[in-house]
Amino acid sequence: MNLFRIKKPFILIIFGASGDLARIKLFPAIYELAVQNRLPKNFYIVGFARTEKSSKEFQKEFADSIKKAHKDINQNLLKNLLAHVSYFAGQYTEQADFIKLRKYLNSLAKSNSTTKLAYFSVPPIIFKPIIKNLGESRFLPNEDLRLIIEKPFGQDAQSARDLFHFTARYFNENCIYLLDHYLGKSSVQSLLNLRHSNRLLNLMMKGPTVANIQITAFEKVGVEDRAGYFEQVGTIKDMVQSHLLQILALIAMSIPITENADSLHREKYAILSAMKFIESKKNIVLGQYKGYTKEKNVPKNSHAETFAALRLFIDRETWYKTPIYIRTGKRLREKHTFVVVELKKFAFQGKDEEPNRLIFELQPEEKLSICLVNKIGNETQSQEVTTKASIACSGDYCLPEHALLLLDVIRENRLHFLSFQEIIATWEIVDTISNFMKKNHMNPEKYADDSLGPNSQNNLTEMDGFKWFDRH
Template sequence: MDEHCICQFVIFGSTGDLASKKLLPALYHLKCAGRLPPEMRIIAFGRRPWNDKAWQEFLKEQLEHYAEGFTADHFADFCTHFHYVEGEIHDPAAYQKLRKILTPKGSTEPDPSIFYLAIRPADFVPVVQQLSAAGFNKEADTRIVIEKPFGDDLESAMQLNEQLHRHFKEEQIYRIDHYLGKEIVQNLLVFRFANLPIEAIWNRNYIDHVQITVAESGGIENRAGYYDQAGALRDMVQNHLMQILTLVAMEPPPSLEADALRDEKVKVLRSIRPIPKSAVHAHALRAQYGPGVIEEQHVPGYADEAGVAKNSVTETFVAAKFYIDNWRWRGVPFYLRTGKRLPAKTSSVAIRFRHTPQQLFRETPIERIEPNWILLSLEPESLKIEIYVKEPGLEMRVRPVQLNASYRRDGEEELDAYEALLLDVMEGDKALFIRFDEVEWAWRVVDPIIKAWGREVDYIITYPAGSWGPDEATRIMDKEDQYWRNQI
């Protein structure tokens, strides 16, 4: 491992949904793959009155349910890394107990550690304050990992950042967005910058528009308390979709070092044209799922979900349009779309090129040749280019074919996004983590929409669960021949 690798890992919220579904399985898979340092100590911090044995029973139950390839032998080996610490996050005595565990014998100061805050956002600041009061911020290599959301608007994000910086330096703060850990997202950078013919056409002269879609077939599950306050715009657009947009639109960085990469992403966000108050409805649409059918199962509408107010106007679907006012992208619309209870769980970038400048086939049975597409699917993984070829036969007819540029060969294992990002945290690589100015400018982009929708509390359009959202979602598109690309 790298000499900067940190081998003490503390999980706050170790019994919560995020830890059970994502974090603990990712650590388990790293152990099975031989990627976890043998000396790694993992401290599960929780308020339940458990000892190590009780924790291991809980851990086994979660991994049997959420970790692929679970075996008793691997689990027994995995357990040797763990120690459970009981404590309340607001109790200073619990942090002193933690400090004692993390301080090696013969030393008065704890070794550098990773503190993963898999907790609700309201508890970020109290935990950071307690860690600082216990002296964990003195070691420069100590790292704090924070999950989204980073605030719920621009003002709250600025306040959260100010509180964090009172106790820890920016270099110590790792804001995680698991979409950036997906290999296909990183492959987008290689696809763009390692292939000269692609980079040559990646601009307003050839590209008609860009679509970024993150669709979920599931509902809100047991997250009503959070989701009904946040909605799809805050939960998905401000972070996941904006991050993908920056990778599609950024200029080539001078290197792939963390700050060089993030500098280019910030330039994109700063170049996004502000949306005037009077134009919000022309640029963005929100909707909420009603009753419908998903995978042949009838599901309730959002307002009928447990914990959701009957008169809620929280959006579960967003379609929005943005323009990037720079030399490369001026005039090219970027359409972003996300929603729950859609027909499939999929994430994709669909890039449509302009029409050919001359219609050569007017005198043939060809009615019209559609523009070409580049289709990048993040989930499931694929990378395709759609072109047209002549159909066999005497008549001049064409059909679309897809050139599959998917990179994974048979037998090559996929590294989960969380697994990749956890390794980066341990080794101190911040390239795929979010700097605060990225957070700030992403909030600046969506804040006009948040404020406009915050005044509209009486009505929201609905769409049936199992559909691709409301028909009105096409109204934000610039041209009649533009349409949402649902199938990749």
């Protein structure tokens, strides 16, 4: 297996280097790249944040976060890696600090051709000042600077458009990598690989053959220490707007005829821009786990939804009247993310006969099952034929999502990043849902912690004569 190894020197500047995303995801991902010998001889990791500290102190934090994430540490490798790590304290809003940062970066890598990656590991409120200051402190207009911005992009379609126009004042679109870490998951990437390699699957996944599509993303954890953020967004904006609509697009799109990013973005956009929520309380169920208002920093009268189930449609001829059900929630019985494509039954098949199903398991297991119905003696039985959905640990798939996506930025592979148009399209559908919830003063119903969520989620599927597929 040919592994991609970075040859060219680069500098990775992590804005918000003192935060959760940096500590929990980015530092361990960089270590993983070092373990797999993917890093070049010359590279520099520069942490940037407001808190004053020395590079030595930052290196210790960097090492501690890696030790927390990995059981067996290669001490020598870690020591060598730390020699490439340094820290620069500054204000995100101060241009003078960015000019000093530029000088510091130039002192690290003398050559103008060194690739610079600016990772936005900060709350969205600080995106604009960093973009402006990075843009205005440029010494050379044609430097190779790439911006990696992690979702959420805006809070609605209007603010996302505004952010993109703002960014365009300083940077070309081809310098910007819009990241949804779900697209870095090997299980999600394997949706594309499986569809791209199997005509059998694509024949089954065409609108006229499909009875309904179900996407389930259940989390066992509650809000944990992200209450401040979660209270402002709720689960529809947090989970559905990007992660789950992206999964839907990968399932429902036509297969791109080339494996290049533009072609994929075009097909996903065709689905996302056609998504439709019919404004009726019958098409939405909101829930909140009972223990939510007892969580740290959650107001006692909070109406934030920690569970949502939606009934949507795709306004395209091929998907006409095929319901799409999406449900996601926190503090549920188990962590489980899976997609079910339920096929239509023959007209002569009995009501109680099980349909054919394609089940794409994304988390915690990665596998694809096809439910076939057969008669054993006189009895009709549904049997599953299962295959691994991805080669669990070979080649690039051994890497955590942030490491894979960092490699992709370096090799300028945009396949697993988002396009501006897709983001606007997903916000437009979420805006319609949010406005409907506001207009109708919808409050979430309570559901028991560690349950399967509110029972009323069944009304969504039952009105079409279907039921959620669960393995319980």
